[in-house]
Amino acid sequence: MENFIEEVVLSNEEIVRICEKIGKQITEDYQNKNPLLVGLLKGSVPFMAELMKHIKCDMEIDFMEVSSYAGVNSTGAVTILKDVKADIRGRDIILVEDIVDTGLTIQEVINFLGSRGARSIEIATLLDKPAGRTVKCQIPKYIGLEIEPKFVVGFGLDYNQKYRNLPYVGVLKRWVYEK
Ligand code: 5GP
Secondary structure (H helix, E strand, O other): OOOOEEEEEEOHHHHHHHHHHHHHHHHHHOOOOOOEEEEEEOOOHHHHHHHHOOOOOOOEEEEEEEEEEEOOEEEEEEEEEEOOOOOOOOOEEEEEEEEEOOOHHHHHHHHHHHOOOOOEEEEEEEEEOHHHOOOOOOOOOEEEEEOOOOOEEEOOEOEOOEOOOOOOEEEEOHHHHHO
16 A cells, blocks of 8 residues: 555455446446436546446446646535536436535536436446535435545545546545645
């Protein structure tokens, strides 16, 4: 384990098992619906890549980029940096997130996509920090793991753009961001 990691929250093997399970559920729930998986850049990329391998019905992918975090704190304001390319009218959307914390990002994106006429919107998130909620947001249908309100990195999750390449998710030691 890297010296800046306090504890491993999800090993790579556990992440693969989670993706197999969620992929199976999505396959059953979306037969003949051709869902559009919308990944939120950049953190969702590894999760999206693993998850889609386990979805066995027709599906498409697209990406959006929004920003709300600076360092380890949410800024409380969501800006859309990149929109989806696909026409989402009448589509069944699955928003793919790395982690839901305050709920702000996911709710803003749901409002944005909902106003464009999506038929349904569900959330698939690798991690959920329910204790962090500050806004009322849609409950994620597919959750990999609920965790304590600690700051985690790896498997897409960053600290100031670093550590996304770790193959597992771990709690970042405080000295890394308190120095
Ligand atoms: P929310 O808007 O729900 O507060 O936060 C969602 C976004 O905040 C996530 O997509 C992620 O980018 C960032 N985030 C929230 N908690 C963590 C965390 O523990 N670690 C990292 N690296 N990012 C987080």
